[in-house]
Every structure is written in structure tokens, then in C-alpha cells.
Amino acid sequence: MNASLRPLSLKISEIFLSLQGETSRAGLPTVFVRLTGCPLRCVWCDTAYAFSGGQTISLPEIIEQVACHGVNHVCVTGGEPLAQPACLPLLSALSDAGYAVSLETSGALDVAEVDARVSRIVDLKAPGSGEFGRNRWQNLALLTANDELKFVLKDRADYEWARQLVLDRRLAALCPLLFSPVDGELPAATLADWILADRLPVRFQLQLHKLLWGNIRGK
Incomplete structure (x- = not known):
């Protein structure tokens, strides 16, 4: 078969059904499509198993x-899904099939070509992640009310950085903002208290799936 006529394929770490644990869709039954590979190495990464391995699937x-699971919401995640060029046609194909699609991306790669029907969940890397220098700041100008901006915070220094960024760049006018504590590093109640004290226009969130099932893979 001519190479141009072969079906596109991607390296997939896992496909599974769970409850969405984060974002404004938290609690909704969702199929997760986790792509293999990531160019970043955040110190608190909880999916390092997706850095390599996986299976090539058309x-x-x-x-x-995805259809076998029988739910409407699909989240394409990683790793860093946009590191695979075929992620873009995957997102469009899922949208064409009628799914409500979200993309979880590090924010280090360009999100401009992502299908407009997809909700882009962009994770800005705080200094404590070790990957602050990889943030692609041009992505901020591309965000709409259909997208969400996520901050995973390790300590007070990360919080102060994020708080100042939210205020200086008026990020709340772009899209919903999500603040999460690094699991095992920053107590959730501490972060909640800081947000309340500053009246910050952000949504506090915990990883619901970890509260329910711990760090079990595929949940």
C-alpha cells in the first residue's frame, strides 16, 4: 500500500474509562487516550510510565x-500528546465522531493547530516543576473561553509566581484558571487558604481519581 494511503497511527500508552479527575469536567465518565512520549521531565510527574513503551495503534x-466504552467525553493526554504529529488528526477525528473532546498539554508546544472544537487544557509549568523554561508563552494569546489554564504548584514560591502571573496578565479574562497542589508536597488545605486569602479568581482542584483510587494506573 502507498504510504500516503495507510491509516495514521499513534503510539498509545493506554486507553481506559474513568471519571475525569480534574478541570471543570471533574466527575464526568470519560475515556482517556494516553499517548506515549514526553519531551519534558517535571520533577513531580505522576505518569512517567508513559515516557516510553506503549503500542502502535491506527x-x-x-x-x-473509544466507542466501545459508550461515553461521550474523551480526554487525550500523555505524556505530551502534541509531541506526536498524528495527535492533531486524532483530535479532529474524535470531534467528527461527536465526542466532547479535551486535550491535556504541557503548554510547551504550539496549540494553534488544535481543532477549535477541542477544549485545550494547558498546563503552565511553575518554577518548582523544573521545566519552567519550556513554557511557550505565545500560547496564552490563543486561549479562549473553551480552554482552561492549569497551574500545578509545589510550594509557596510556586503559588506567588502563579498569583502574580494571574493578576499581571489578567488571565481570568482569557479562560477558566485551575490551581492544584502537587500531591504529597503542598497540603491541599494550605493552597485553599492562600487562594481564599487573596480572593484569587481561580478554581481550586484536587485530583479526584487519586482521592477515589490512589495512584492505581488506569483509574
Whole structure:
């Protein structure tokens, strides 16, 4: 078969059904499509198993596996899903199939070509992540009310950085803002108290799936 006629394929770490644990969609039954590979190495990463391995699966097969779970919400995540060029047609194909699609991306790669029907969850890397220098600041100008901006915070220094960024750049006018504590590093109640004390226009969130099932893979 001519290479141009072959179905697109992606390296997939796992496809599974769970409750969405984060974002404004928290609690909704969701199919997660986790792509293999990531160019970043955040010190608090909880999905390092997705850095390598996985299985090469054609795009039609991915859509078929998603359909088997029988729910409307799909989250494409990683790793860093945009590190695979075929992620873009995957997002469009899922949208064409009628799914409500979200993309979880580090914010280190360009989100401009992501299908406009997809909600882009962009994770700005705080200094404590070790990957602050990888933030692609041009992405901020591309965000709309359909997207969300996520901050995972390790300590008070990370919080102060994020707070100042929110205020200086008036980020709340762009899209919903999400503040999360690094699991095992920053007590959740401490972060909640800081947000309340500053009346910060952000949504506090915990990883619901970890509260329910711990760090079990595929949940």
C-alpha cells in the first residue's frame, strides 16, 4: 500500500474509562487516550510510565476502542500528546465522531493547530516543576473561553509566581484558571487558604481519581 494511503497511527500508552479527575469536567465518565512520549521531565510527574513503551495503534482502531466504552467525553493526554504529529488528526477525528473532546498539554508546544472544537487544557509549568523554561508563552494569546489554564504548584514560591502571573496578565479574562497542589508536597488545605486569602479568581482542584483510587494506573 502507498504510504500516503495507510491509516495514521499513534503510539498509545493506554486507553481506559474513568471519571475525569480534574478541570471543570471533574466527575464526568470519560475515556482517556494516553499517548506515549514526553519531551519534558517535571520533577513531580505522576505518569512517567508513559515516557516510553506503549503500542502502535491506527487511528481507526483508536476510535473503535473509544466507542466501545459508550461515553461521550474523551480526554487525550500523555505524556505530551502534541509531541506526536498524528495527535492533531486524532483530535479532529474524535470531534467528527461527536465526542466532547479535551486535550491535556504541557503548554510547551504550539496549540494553534488544535481543532477549535477541542477544549485545550494547558498546563503552565511553575518554577518548582523544573521545566519552567519550556513554557511557550505565545500560547496564552490563543486561549479562549473553551480552554482552561492549569497551574500545578509545589510550594509557596510556586503559588506567588502563579498569583502574580494571574493578576499581571489578567488571565481570568482569557479562560477558566485551575490551581492544584502537587500531591504529597503542598497540603491541599494550605493552597485553599492562600487562594481564599487573596480572593484569587481561580478554581481550586484536587485530583479526584487519586482521592477515589490512589495512584492505581488506569483509574
